[in-house]
Amino acid sequence: MTTRAALSTTPPPDLLQLDRQVCFALAVASRTVISLYRPLLEPMGLTHPQYLVMLALWEDSPLRVSDLAHRLSLEPATLSPLLKRLEAGGMVSRERDPLDERALAVSLTRKGRAARKRAERIPPAIIDRLGMSVSELEDMRDSLTSLIAAAEAPAHA
Secondary structure, eight states: OOOHHHHHTSOOOOTTOGGGOHHHHHHHHHHHHHHHHHHHHGGGTOOHHHHHHHHHHHHSOSEEHHHHHHHHTOOHHHHHHHHHHHHHTTSEEEEEETTEEEEEEEEEOHHHHHHHHHHTTHHHHHHHHHTOOHHHHHHHHHHHHHHHHHHHSOOOO
16 A cells, blocks of 8 residues: 655656657667668769758758758758769759859759659658658657747747
């Protein structure tokens, strides 16, 4: 039989335990899952950050650098070296936006468009490797998207 006295003597959880940290779980999950992509992307000559750029461009090309940076939640200065390497690899071209000469637009090249076909095998391979259902992964993505939104929201006063 549990009494109030027994309940009150239970120490509060240690909020600084490593295994209780959301940041730790996210960091390990990120590193571990992204590492699964490496052997799938290397034959295509892509790194994971470059793959994310290509995913955005396969959805909508051309894109201004600023729009692409926003879409990927990256600073344009961080995106620039990725684009230079993709351009050197013949996957994208960067040209002045005809609607705004001050802006750079990124377009897929023929090689970049063709790479999409090879990339179509990546999501099923990751799903298979993780051994999780598509709905489980979508639920996790949705939870992470909510977490990102909460972290980006202004702090409550």
